Amino acid sequence: MASYETRFGSLSSYDQGQVVIIDDDPRNYAFSNVFDVASHARAFEQIAVAKNLEYVLAVERVEHVSPWRTAVHDQFALVMDGEVVFEFVDVEQQPEGTPEGGSITLADEPTGPPMGTVVARQGHMVLLPAGSAYRYSADVAAVLLLQTVVGPEVRFRWPQICQTTVN
């Protein structure tokens, strides 16, 4: 019986593919790599790697402890590399200025009751429930892919992260 090796990527080991252009503009494909983006990011920056109107997928490098954040809608975090500890707090009232889309960083520690924790590793998907406060931490640099909505904390760097030339 044949044996198979399943290959995943990581911050320490990734190999990018490419767009081979026949008759097109490579920018039409917004081609990037999650690990490449994270390797050049500051901790806890949300850098868009995919966007469809108001929705976005953002890469976030997790290193040490994030600020507390909240959003009015569900978000989902897929751990692409490393181990991440998520903490959740039940906030009774959303802070003033919480946007309709995306997360906002809380100015102070949330004061509500703790909801629990999740320890997630590469390939695990975690719910960031609407209306909760949450933060995450990693002892060793980890990478998240966030399913969220465009908001004040999302950064767009398409020319820097995407293939723009014909190889």
Place this chain on the structure above:
Amino acid sequence: MSTETIGPESAPATPANQHGYRDFRLGAFAFSRDEYFAHIVWPTGQHVMSIDSFLRALQRDIAWNFFYGIVNFDGVFGTTNHYGMVDVFAGRYNDAYRKAELDHLETVDTPVVHDVFVDIIKDWTNNGFDPFASPAETGSAFGVKNGDNDAAVTRERVTAQRMVGLPDDEQPRSDESGYPINRQFLDVPQDEPEVRAEPGYEGQIAAFSLKAYLSRSDVTWNPSVVSVCRDSLMCPTTEEYILPIIHGNDRAEWFIQLSDEITWEVEDRDTGRKRATVVMKPGDVAAMPADIRHQGYSPKRSMLLVWENNSSEIPELIATGKVSSRPVDFGE
């Protein structure tokens, strides 16, 4: 080009032919099969496809409810979804057929074309052949009529309402629930995240192993919804061999390669002119713009995260120029 809009009726199927299969009609389209091929005839032409390829494409068109945009069974025949109505076409997106004016298109109420397609796949699929399975994991589609495989061809697409693993939602897969680890994913770790909810918050915080979930998928090239943020749908899928359709986009679609490698051949949506080849490795992200069609090749079973915006307004926004077919603005 000839076009026709047909109403809620379709012609009844005929008795079985010499190979044991029934013939079907949908407006002016006639469908028949023999031991090896599907034959499609319309007023200005005819077309033949290998029956295994035809059934694999037909299966996905049905299960996806005609999907987003165009489902090309090959370079000639397919469907275009108008979300309530469906165009069934031959040669519509083929430059040679268009120039020769041999293409044909019929606009049909969605339930009518759905019912005819279901009748075809149930009658033409033999016992032991699963159109959703990889070719290495299923029996033959060929030969004279030999039973059926209704359990396989009536599978419904898995769609979580919020996230897999939450109470009253889709659940992770296991041996016990009938989903063993696929032969090409035996090395994928099966550990689950550690969820420690405080009393009273059980079921409000949640997590699951997406890679373990995917390693136990029994189908290929069949995106299932695992998480929902308003109209933003995470639709991961496991891929092996060739995508059985050529998907013509009516909106930008995004791919995130989770494991292994897929090569995408990209063509102009309307003419089939070659535009690019996209080679994706683990961690790679690529958009498929709204004016192309694409077909993927996965030499080893791989994990692909397909990300869709499910908004019904997008095709109109793109058609009227309010939204660009290009996925992102590099000046943003």
